[in-house]
Amino acid sequence: MSDAAPRDPYELLGVARDASPDDIKAAFRKAAQKHHPDRNPGDEGAHERFKEINAAYQILSDPQKRAAFDRFGHAATQPGGFAGGVGFNGVDVNLEDLLGSLFGAFGFPKGGRGDLRKEVVLTFHEAAFGTTKKISYDRAVSCSDCHGSGAAPGTRPEQCDACGGRGKIRFTQGLLGFVAERPCAHCSGRGFTVSKPCGSCRGVGIVAAENTLDVQVPPGIEDGATTMVNGAGNVTRAGRAAGDLELLFRVEEHPFFKRQKDDVFCSVPITFTVAALGGEVEVPTLDGKAKVRVPAGTQPGAQLRLKGKGIPRRNGSRGDQKIEVTLEVPTDLTARQRELLEQLAKELGEEVLPQRRTFVEKLKDLFG
Ligand SMILES: [Zn+2]
Ligand SMILES: [Zn+2]
Structure with a gap:
């Protein structure tokens, strides 16, 4: 893909040559959302389009690179050209900005440890009894083509001249001449530069990849519960450990049941004759249908109880099912009934x- 001539970034984002930075940003957000691989499942081209849009934005969002493109056109954006690499040709390309827009487009927070958050939606039944959920999501990982170095296969990154490979620059600060350090701008703190960038990651060393996990959901989990999966988040910089993935469990509403701690609550309409004379009604439970005896003289609003039909507890026991009785008064009586x-x-x-x-x-x- 890196061998194909990149398309005109203005054309890709659908903006005019004299578009303002705000217009460019807005157009990028819109295009990135539209072509996001998550929104286009099964569309192989979406990933490529998404990468192209990102690349276009790298150029147009940076005044220096945009000016270079305006002057030199495509030559400035081709691999090995001015905008393809990191810290190349004496122009400082800010890696954090590059990552920032890449992560921003994926909904990743910029900076930080690369932690991710994802919602897992469970049915009432799944939450009650526990389940295994397969989840898939995109995250940033080290580029496998260049092993995270950002250098094209067959080439090596070179030690950064500006910082001598330390990734940091010393400078003196204030009147007393404190010696402080800041990340080297030339290599974005990596300590090396890349003259021939890897085509897969455009020299960043990081790419987006789908991750699939089997999540074990324990019985009795409540809506809003969270759990951490260590190391399943983003890699924010090649060679650094991945952040964590926080899973937020959401439990869908059930047409009959409401949860009250370990008990399951539902309300069941009965006829006034059953309420007066007593009888048996069929009620839904988590384990299927069950028959409940209604004692003679049951008042509306009375609560019946099915022992052990509630939510499973850690100790193996279960809560109860509470059944509120509502009275159904007949309408459309026949002459005889009346x-x-x-x-x-x-x-x-x-x-x-x-x-x-x-x-x-x-x-x-x-x-x-
Ligand atoms: Zn790479
Ligand atoms: Zn450096």
Whole structure:
């Protein structure tokens, strides 16, 4: 891919020759999002387009490189040319900026240890009983073609002249002449420069690669729980250890169940005849359907309990399932049903129910 002539960066980002830095930045963000490999699964070309867009931005976001491109055109951007390498031809190319825009485009934070964060979405059932989840994501890794050196295969990086390979420059500071050190700008603190950059990573030594992990999810995990996977984050600089990956677990809502600590809560409508006479209702549980006995005279809002049908605990036991009873009052009665209910109402008229009696008494107290 490095052998193909790079396309015009203005054309790639779709900006005018006199576009402002802000316009260029906005166009880059838009293009990077559109062509991000994550958004184009199965599209082999997306990775290449994404790299091209990144390369175009490296040129146009840097005033020096942009000016060089405007003057010399493609010659300035070809491998071995002015913009292809790091610290090449006496022009300081800031590696942190290069990485910054590469990481920025991937949603990686700039700088830091290369830690990443990723959400893992679980169903209610998976969260309750635990599972193994396969997750795939892009991260920055050391370029395998150049082993992270940034030098084209068959070439070697050269010791940096400016810092003698130390990667740091000493300078005296203040009136008292304190000797301090800062990273060498010529080699971006790497201690070496690359005259023929590796085509795969454009001399950065780092590329984006997909990582796949099997995540063991323990039973009973709660929404919002996190876990760390050491070394599964980004490599922010060749030769440095990768950052960590923090996984944030999200549990999907369930159509019936709500979690209350180790218990599973649900509400089940029953008919008023079952509530009055008692009976059996079928309820969903984490383990499939179950039958629950409704005692005669069950009031709306009463709670029934299924022992051991809740969330598994660490010690192997399980919470309960709590079932709140709601009353379903029939509508669209047939003439016969209505007649029966009217008879029942007449019957019940003799016998005042306790709650109703209290209510009637309170009403009397209030209005005399
Ligand atoms: Zn490389
Ligand atoms: Zn140096």
